[in-house]
Amino acid sequence: MAAVVVAVAVSSALIGISAWPAAGHSQLMASTPADRATIAKAPTQVLLEFSGRLIADTASVTATGPQGEQALATAGSSTTVTARWPAAWNEGDFEVAYRVASSDGHIMTGAIRFTVTPKQTNEPSTATTPDPSPTADADQDAIGPTTDSTQGSPGAVPPWLAAVAILGAVGLAVWWLVNRRREQSRD
DSSP states (O other): OHHHHHHHHHHHHHHHHHHGGGGGSOOEEEEESOTTEEESSOOSEEEEEESSOBOTTOOEEEEEETTEEEEEOEEEOSSEEEEEOOTTOOSEEEEEEEEEEBTTSOEEEEEEEEEEOOOOOOSOOOOOSOOOSOOTHHHHHOOEEOOOTTSOOTTOOOHHHHHHHHHHHHHHHHHHHHHHHHHHHHO
16 A cells, blocks of 8 residues: 555656746736737737746747738847837737747747727717727726637646645655654554
8 A cells, every 4th residue: 555655646746847847937928918809099019928037138029910920129128028019000900929038948939819990980979978888998008818828727726836736745655654664663
């Protein structure tokens, strides 16, 4: 029985330890405009916010839309990348692809998508009651979670925390076995 407990504990620890290096990778946490947003006015910039530190000057951002493909000028801080949006790109479906290096040297790639649909200007309305519904402009300023397929699901246990828990379980199993053997040798 003790051999089975040790085998399970060691197997769990090895699985947890193999997932541990992934904990250092930065992930896209939020973007402005938000992924899959529909906005009424084109942004002046795209902001990408990551979960961890990035290596300075390693980001590249490319936008693709009805006008074609264009590399965007970028700037950044330790966890964010800002890309200047082309002024003429003010309507259509867009994809913004990024490539960044996390502080551990791993390269991450991904993309966000959004649609710019300018409000149509119709003849002036005689109605004096304002429309209480929120405008699409609010989506542009909100920084929300993205649905990029390279990310884990929200609320998922970080791999480093799982590894710590597994190592703790292994330590507890080893302690239990050592104490059990000591008790048996005293009898």
